[in-house]
Amino acid sequence: MKLNKRYRRGIRADLPFYVSASLLTMVTLLMFYLFYIAGTGIGQYGDEFFSRNKREDATFATYMEIPLEKISAFEEKYGVTLERERYAGVDEGDYKVRVFRPNEKIDLYEIHTGRDLRNDGEILISAGYADENGVSPGEKISVGGRKYTVVGTFLRPDYLYMIENLTDDYKNVTTFFLAYMTPREFKSRFGEGSIHYKVIYGEKTDQVAFRKDINDHYYMASYLAADNNMRITFVHEQADMFIMSSWFILTLFPLLTVLMICILLGRKIRAEQKLIGTLSAMGYSKVKLMRHYSLFAVIPGIVGGLLTSVAALVLAKPFGSLGLADYEPMTPEFTLPLWVAAAGLAVPTLIYFIAAMLRVRKLLKEDTVKLLAGQVGNDAKSRRILTRTRRKVKFRFAVRQLVGNPGRSFVIFLGIFLGAAVVAFGFSFLDSVKAVGEQAHGEFGSFRYEYVLNTLEKGKPYAGEAMIMLPFEDAKARQFSLIGLDSDSTLWNLTTVDGEKADLASGFYISTLCEAIYDVHKGDQFTFRHIATLEKHTVTIDGVIKNGYQSYLISSRKSAADIAGLDSGSYNVILAERSLPLETDKISEIISDTTYENQMQNMINAMAGLIYAFIGIGMIICIASLYATVNNMLSECGHNISMLKVLGFEDRRIHCMILSSNHLLLLPGIILGIAFAYGGMAWYCAEFIEVERLIIPATLKPISILMTVVITVFCYFVSLVLLRRKVNKIDMIEALKDNRE
Amino acid sequence: MFIEVKDARKQYGSGEAAVYALDGIDFTLDEGKICVILGPSGSGKSTLLNMIGGLDSLDSGKMMINGTSITGLSKKALTAYRKENVGFVFQFYNLIPDLTVEENVAVVAEIAKKPLSMDDILKALDIEKYRYRFPRELSGGQQQRVAIARAMVKNPRLLLCDELTGALDTKSSRSVLRFIEKINREYGTTTLIITHNEAIAGMADIIVRIRDGKIESCDENRNKVTSDALVL
Numbered sequence: 001m002k003l004n005k006r007y008r009r010g011i012r013a014d015l016p017f018y019v020s021a022s023l024l025t026m027v028t029l030l031m032f033y034l035f036y037i038a039g040t041g042i043g044q045y046g047d048e049f050f051s052r053n054k055r056e057d058a059t060f061a062t063y064m065e066i067p068l069e070k071i072s073a074f075e076e077k078y079g080v081t082l083e084r085e086r087y088a089g090v091d092e093g094d095y096k097v098r099v100f101r102p103n104e105k106i107d108l109y110e111i112h113t114g115r116d117l118r119n120d121g122e123i124l125i126s127a128g129y130a131d132e133n134g135v136s137p138g139e140k141i142s143v144g145g146r147k148y149t150v151v152g153t154f155l156r157p158d159y160l161y162m163i164e165n166l167t168d169d170y171k172n173v174t175t176f177f178l179a180y181m182t183p184r185e186f187k188s189r190f191g192e193g194s195i196h197y198k199v200i201y202g203e204k205t206d207q208v209a210f211r212k213d214i215n216d217h218y219y220m221a222s223y224l225a226a227d228n229n230m231r232i233t234f235v236h237e238q239a240d241m242f243i244m245s246s247w248f249i250l251t252l253f254p255l256l257t258v259l260m261i262c263i264l265l266g267r268k269i270r271a272e273q274k275l276i277g278t279l280s281a282m283g284y285s286k287v288k289l290m291r292h293y294s295l296f297a298v299i300p301g302i303v304g305g306l307l308t309s310v311a312a313l314v315l316a317k318p319f320g321s322l323g324l325a326d327y328e329p330m331t332p333e334f335t336l337p338l339w340v341a342a343a344g345l346a347v348p349t350l351i352y353f354i355a356a357m358l359r360v361r362k363l364l365k366e367d368t369v370k371l372l373a374g375q376v377g378n379d380a381k382s383r384r385i386l387t388r389t390r391r392k393v394k395f396r397f398a399v400r401q402l403v404g405n406p407g408r409s410f411v412i413f414l415g416i417f418l419g420a421a422v423v424a425f426g427f428s429f430l431d432s433v434k435a436v437g438e439q440a441h442g443e444f445g446s447f448r449y450e451y452v453l454n455t456l457e458k459g460k461p462y463a464g465e466a467m468i469m470l471p472f473e474d475a476k477a478r479q480f481s482l483i484g485l486d487s488d489s490t491l492w493n494l495t496t497v498d499g500e501k502a503d504l505a506s507g508f509y510i511s512t513l514c515e516a517i518y519d520v521h522k523g524d525q526f527t528f529r530h531i532a533t534l535e536k537h538t539v540t541i542d543g544v545i546k547n548g549y550q551s552y553l554i555s556s557r558k559s560a561a562d563i564a565g566l567d568s569g570s571y572n573v574i575l576a577e578r579s580l581p582l583e584t585d586k587i588s589e590i591i592s593d594t595t596y597e598n599q600m601q602n603m604i605n606a607m608a609g610l611i612y613a614f615i616g617i618g619m620i621i622c623i624a625s626l627y628a629t630v631n632n633m634l635s636e637c638g639h640n641i642s643m644l645k646v647l648g649f650e651d652r653r654i655h656c657m658i659l660s661s662n663h664l665l666l667l668p669g670i671i672l673g674i675a676f677a678y679g680g681m682a683w684y685c686a687e688f689i690e691v692e693r694l695i696i697p698a699t700l701k702p703i704s705i706l707m708t709v710v711i712t713v714f715c716y717f718v719s720l721v722l723l724r725r726k727v728n729k730i731d732m733i734e735a736l737k738d739n740r741e
Numbered sequence: 742m743f744i745e746v747k748d749a750r751k752q753y754g755s756g757e758a759a760v761y762a763l764d765g766i767d768f769t770l771d772e773g774k775i776c777v778i779l780g781p782s783g784s785g786k787s788t789l790l791n792m793i794g795g796l797d798s799l800d801s802g803k804m805m806i807n808g809t810s811i812t813g814l815s816k817k818a819l820t821a822y823r824k825e826n827v828g829f830v831f832q833f834y835n836l837i838p839d840l841t842v843e844e845n846v847a848v849v850a851e852i853a854k855k856p857l858s859m860d861d862i863l864k865a866l867d868i869e870k871y872r873y874r875f876p877r878e879l880s881g882g883q884q885q886r887v888a889i890a891r892a893m894v895k896n897p898r899l900l901l902c903d904e905l906t907g908a909l910d911t912k913s914s915r916s917v918l919r920f921i922e923k924i925n926r927e928y929g930t931t932t933l934i935i936t937h938n939e940a941i942a943g944m945a946d947i948i949v950r951i952r953d954g955k956i957e958s959c960d961e962n963r964n965k966v967t968s969d970a971l972v973l
Contacts, residue, residue: 387841387873393848400839643835646796647849647891648824650817732796 020628021261025304027620028253029344032246033312037334038320039242045332046235053108055157056198063219078210079202088190090144099179101186106198107158114152120185123148128162128328129177160328161234165589220532228479262355263407265297269359277371290360297356301349309341322610398661411629413665419622420673420712426615427704428681435699437600441593443547447491447575452589458569464576465491470564472528480551484560491575496543504556507542514551515544516689548695619715626719642732659720670712743772743931749802762788764954777945778935785954786935794827794901795819828892832904834884836876843872846890853895866890882913902934911973918968943971
């Protein structure tokens with residue numbers, strides 16, 4: 001068909017549109033691709049690594065040691081794999097080391113760099129610490145007063161996220177690492193060391209019966225299912241976060257972008273109505289015309305899809321690595337699945353194809369005479385506004401341009417909205433994480449130090465307040481802390497969400513985090529069980545205490561001790577307003593008022609690259625979408641612009657009159673974009689309460705709002721400045737000739 | 742002389758495809774006169790009008806308007822020249838569709854140094870009652886009157902009309918020409934009308950015939966009639 005010779009010329013003539021539409025398609029699809037690839041890559045790596053290295057299903061400690069022959073008996077009886085793990089903690093001052101004797105059945109280590117142990121003077125250290133501190137194989141490291149030669153680094157499945165203490169929320173690879181010595185060296189240095197047990201359940205294992213049996217014979221001291229162990233769960237949670245984000249992005253950005261481009265394509269086709277009418281009058285069939293225009297329309301889909309695939313192949317690894325900054329140096333393969341690449345190419349292309357086809361079909365339903373006169377779509381009654389006002393003509397023109405071209409205005413609005421939304425979402429993420437650090441301690445209480453003791457004490461400490469804190473779980477084995485405090489406690493936050501002080505002597509209260517996770521509210525009954533005895537308890541919740549960072553059920557020390565089967569004066573935590581000179585071997589963990597803040601700041605530092613990439617993408621979306629749309633607007637307004645030039649309007653005045661008509665959309669676009677981003681962040685935080693075991697307060701600080709406004713306005717004006725040249729280049733005489741034709 | 746054109750040349754294209762739109766045009770016109778330029782399509786009359794109106798520039802030659810050369814002026818200076826001195830009326834009106842009659846005129850009045858009263862000009866062209874209507878709600882003749890009002894509101898010294906009756910029926914054409922005549926008479930605006938229509942030449946002071954970019958004749962119209970007497 002000779003008509004197809006128009007393709008090359010048409011594309012060349014409207015290159016800015018095809019470039020910006022392809023770029024938009026690419027950028028928004030790329031966001032989806034990158035998140036999806038990162039999520040699947042991490043998830044797949046986690047699955048394979050866990051399977052290869054026999055990841056535990058749970059770890060537990062007992063008050064009595066389980067003899068080796070009994071371990072075999074338990075394995076046989078319950079169809080489980082059970083292993084005793086020996087370890088020792090060493091505090092070197094500048095750093096702490098958790099030394100393990102290598103396991104044989106569960107939680108095996110995998111060499112990351114260097115080689116495995118051969119001699120007693122050798123040591124393997126965890127890879128994250130080695131990377132962070134620049135420790136290479138061959139170097140010496142001191143553990144327990146003796147120098148060892150580092151021969152390699154390793155990863156192990158229950159420490160892919162290197163949390164030192166289970167109450168921590170963020171990794172520590174700067175002052176804490178794991179180490180392996182030969183069994184002989186371990187024994188010579190630490191004897192039997194501390195013991196805990198690792199278990200992998202069989203498909204048919206009755207886990208409750210197993211746990212009861214262990215407790216009945218060996219007294220369970222602690223039990224932590226893999227699903228409650230952040231060192232393990234964070235791998236798949238990160239993968240899930242990426243995948244969930246990818247679907248969130250897909251349903252929002254690419255679909256809205258595709259819609260935006262479809263509207264622009266529709267307008268471009270409508271602008272060709274005279275030609276379509278002429279060709280139709282000449283005898284071109286509907287099918288031929290539909291095919292002709294649809295093939296124009298698929299260009300942004302094909303080019304954008306291909307560019308996305310290429311960019312995804314190049315960027316997948318560095319982008320995915322940004323998401324792994326918090327983890328031990330895992331090495332997932334970030335690959336683009338063929339079906340995703342094919343779908344990314346096919347879906348937008350098909351949508352553009354169909355949109356163009358439907359538009360041509362709709363035009364061809366119109367009267368050919370109307371088409372030839374270019375009158376289809378000019379029936380704009382809504383433009384009859386502000387006809388009798390005294391406002392400046394420029395303003396009236398701007399308003400009518402917006403109201404009279406709803407599709408175009410919507411696309412411009414969408415560009416501003418999407419840009420502002422993405423940028424604000426990025427800032428909101430940073431603000432929300434920062435808010436956790438800033439607000440957390442206020443919700444904990446007024447104490448500055450929380451000393452978690454190794455042993456149960458009785459009575460009252462010499463300073464500070466006594467607290468008992470014990471792990472319990474619900475029927476789904478989700479753990480929380482049962483806390484017992486004296487009713488005259490002043491250091492722990494006991495203010496309920498109703499603004500009253502909790503009466504611990506006569507009631508049970510839960511934290512807001514606990515309320516959100518277990519869906520238990522004031523007045524409800526809450527059933528839970530002891531993690532060791534699995535004995536069930538049911539209490540009525542008398543109120544909710546505002547604390548989005550800790551999942552706990554709180555009552556008096558006596559009530560808590562009764563439930564746990566302990567003496568009523570027991571305590572294992574001391575809250576203090578100042579540092580206490582406690583014996584270090586009595587302390588399991590010290591949590592200070594800056595712990596959360598520091599952990600969140602570390603998290604922000606690690607995620608900053610990802611967030612700034614997000615903000616950068618928002619800017620590209622904003623500029624490209626506005627460029628594409630305003631470019632389209634200039635094509636449609638070419639005649640008006642040329643006439644203004646003829647009338648003696650300077651370029652400055654023309655820019656002001658034509659380009660500034662969109663300024664009216666700037667403010668609503670930004671406001672709604674920011675509101676949407678804040679809403680999105682609130683949803684995102686709500687979705688992650690159970691996953692992260694944290695209520696992240698959706699936050700957007702005034703400075704972030706200001707930054708969003710500045711960035712969006714900057715992008716908006718950049719796109720307009722880029723288009724000024726186009727306004728200046730419009731040839732008056734050519735435009736007047738076109739009108740004559 | 743108000744308009745003085747000397748050896749004006751303009752070529753479009755190059756090589757074998759070169760077209761000489763203006764091929765050594767010499768032409769003068771006194772202030773306040775009506776000049777009708779006649780010629781077939783492609784004769785160069787629109788090009789000449791565009792050059793005089795400062796929409797395009799000559800390849801060579803000289804063009805003086807009211808004693809000032811507009812040859813070689815910068816784009817900015819040509820814009821200022823158009824803004825202050827020239828009113829245009831086109832065959833297809835070229836009104837801004839999103840503006841009402843009043844606004845189409847006001848948009849020019851807002852940038853003019855000494856605009857005429859808008860009410861006066863709307864009244865003079867008998868379109869006052871349409872002031873809140875949009876161009877698409879008017880007939881061709883009415884639209885052309887709005888275009889004339891728009892051209893005249895800035896009180897230009899030169900009114901350039903390109904086939905202003907080309908898209909109008911006889912009745913509308915006569916009405917529009919009557920207003921051109923009235924404006925020329927009341928405001929003393931020098932008026933150049935290019936047209937295919939020989940009959941319009943009857944109302945001119947000067948009749949110029951142009952063909953292949955050259956002036957065939959330039960004569961004073963000794964039998965000038967009013968627009969009402971034209972046989973359109």
